[in-house]
Amino acid sequence: MTDAVAGLPPRESKVIKYLKGMALIRESVVGMIGLGLIVFWVVMALLADLLAPFPPNATLYPLAMPGQFVEGMGTFWLGTDHLGRDILSRIMHGSRAVLIFAPLATFCAYVVGIPMGLAAGYRRGMTDAVLSFVANVILSFPVLVLYIIIIATIGASAVNIVIAVTFASAPGIFRIVRGLVLDLRSREYVFAAETRGESPWRIMLVEILPNARGPLIVDACLRVGYVIITIGVLGFLGLGLPPPDPDWGGMINETRQMAMSFPHMTIFPCIAISSLVLGFNLLADGLREVSLRD
């Protein structure tokens, strides 16, 4: 009996295998740039307390220009805003909210969208008709209007942003998963699972879903980027995180009146948002490039 198992290479742990797969991203220059941008912001968020030169909410010195040195305080590398708060410190602290809530909201949207897509694509018929109808109704609203309605109804808070994003993104994910499942369900290994009497949920989750992961991972990266923009837009509309905690979208909103005279107040938060979104988009491109090669 031991002979049967002896001589086989030891099982590699699943985590290591997965990381090895992920490491392929090294071969894509674009993907590495994207990953670099993301890692940069993650480090910023983690070490904001240590790296930020000033407390983010403290009024220090109003209307300092970028790089201005103030006696007794230090250099405001990115200047200060209309209330005299250091913009660099606020951007660094603001990255925390974005990097927590954007992936969380995306994850929640997937948790809702994947089972719906699996059921619709695998069962087809009535299930598909009903789920697709619901998804189409939600998708027919202009996204922004949808966000405003939801946030206005349930109030502006971090949790409610996650709920709103989930509600608005899940139909899109549903459609992607459904399309992938419609293709995968006719594979012979699914047929084989059916002929040995596996339960439908086992077939959907164990036989079909793992084979749809490639496109879904790429989509998730893109979607995190869009959610970051969404959170920024909500902040800009005043529907984001409640003040005074720094929020990139909110920072732009608060200072937009003065953008003509003090452009640095709006430009730096904008650059923060776009660099992070760009990071996720480039990573998605890189992942797609690497996955197509294999």
Place this chain on the structure above:
Amino acid sequence: MSTKQEYEGPILECRNLSISYFTRAGEIPAVVDFNLTLEQGGSVGLVGESGCGKSTVAMAIMQYMGSNGGIVGGQVIYKGRDLATCSEEELRQLRGNEISMVYQEPMASLNPSMTLGTQLMEVPLCHEEITEKEAYDRAVQILADVNLPDPERVMASYPHQISGGQQQRVVIAMALLSNPSLLLLDEPTTALDVTVEAGIVELIGEIAKKFNTSMIYISHNLGLILATCDRVNVMYSGVVVESGSVEEVFDHMRHPYTKGLFSCIPLPGTDKLAHPLVPIRGQLPLPHERPSGCYFGPRCDFFEAGRCDQAMERGTTPMHEVTGRAGHTVRCERWSEIDWESYKPEGVVAHPSERGHEVLSIDNMRKYYELTDNSIGAMISGKRVRYVKANESISFKAHECETIAIVGESGCGKSTFAKVLMGLETATDGDVMFNGKDVAELPVQNRSPEQVGSMQMVFQNPFDTLNPSHSVGAQLARVIRKFGVESDPVKIENRVMELLDLVKLPRDFARRRPRQLSGGQKQRVGIARAFAGNPAMVVADEPVSALDVSVQAAITGLLMDIQHTYRTTLLFISHDLSLVRYLADRVVVMYLGQIMEQGTTDEVFAPPYHPYTEALLSAVPIADTSIQKKRIILEGNLPSVMSPPKGCPFNTRCPRKIGDICETQVPPFAEDHPGHIIMCHIPMADLRAVDPVIVQVDKDKSAAE
């Protein structure tokens, strides 16, 4: 066509052509040292397994290599011009005008959003100064030349409105429109059914005569090469291993690979006990892992260390002239030494089966699919529900240890039948008795694990049969647990190892992912999975049709061995009559959801035939020069199952139709011997009088006469 200059001498010459692809892993030599001379009106076949460089050669001749491929040595000379020196503009004039190509998949070669007429007229309009009217007339004429009925209607149709065989005729017509001097055909019939294929092959033969076009015919099927070409190049792993006239190579082959290739294919004339299939061991080396010296060395029974694996100047063994045989060359160091007479390799021995008790009995099984028509017209006429008769009156029996072949072309209801058996669909009517229990209306969820495990399936597509996300071992273990064979993890592991032993795979394959396996290895795992629950019956749905010939023999042999050991009943669904002849005990011939003929293999393959069986037999390409067969080309297309013909389902295409009775009455089941049933109106005496389709001719005798 006065623009084309007359040219004497060979149309095409390839001299020491070497082609490489450049990838991340570096330069990969795809084709090495390729030589070919094609005379005016001649036809050369390129035959070999997948990945041996056949299509690469065709692409190189077109000078259309893609961004990562290139010719790294040698020349392609077309009518005396080295194509490498031509500019892009000159090449564009050549392609489509002088050199045309026909691809494998007709649907993918035609633009679905343009009418066929527009697409056809484009060719002369692009290459010649010609009016639309002339172009139209020329297109109609060429459609008539490729034997398409009603060319005017075809001109106005879109590709999806005509059948696959007709599409391929249009593609060939398009290639011929500019009257090219050279026609490249890359597996032109692989995607088609055998009876349709027979028509296309005949057409290709006519073209060479009618237009005096030179042809290069690429195929993996030796039988088709025999039917279409006068010279043949056998390719293996990027090199031509043997070249010569078709008769010379087919009758006096010298290279061990060519010999091996012929031993791998079952010939319908032969008895399985007398002519064992001999698989070629090992597998095709990857282009960057080719051995030094002879590329076939590691798989060759005549390999001589120090001689065959010697590094050569050109990378591999040079071509040798076969002395006394003009034009016959072979790439083997030992060609003159090998004694083929005394060479008796151990083949796949077919076991005579002793049939046991009855396992499966199907009586009058029907499967109809309901189609609800929601159009307004249907609502008004009241005919909202229509039936697709996928299976109609299916009756036969299968015994223990017996191999039953179900034969038919695509759309004949084979797959539906398999689904009903497996419980994925329930029968509309009739009985399916499996091991004494009626399972006709028992879906798979309601069957006991033991019932499910005792009837399993081997699937067609090796690249699709295993889940790419799970390891081989995990997939086998799941089946064992599911069927309740074992529940203890250690015992399951042991059983997985036993199964891998059974299908002759190394045990460490349990840890591998399906993508690390070759097609043949995957199919072995598929077989192991089917036998995991000690099944009483296994349904094999075209288990080898997607594999290369040298692997096919090994898989077929394995399946038969296991079946014999476990006394399993095997339902073998196939369209390959040669293979069926080789391994089946009894044959069931299906057409449009109905059984046209059934009987023992010998009975079905000899008169009396059902006219459809007769046509199927004549359509099988046979790679044996000593076999003569009748040519029966079926007219028309397979009717749709939505509106099957009244009376006999085959009456629309039947070459032996006797009259109105065929169109009005369903034929009776006439019995020749007990068990040999033919569904036909023609009197049995007339059917008995028909000549056999396949006749073995003794060549020496006929030459003497």
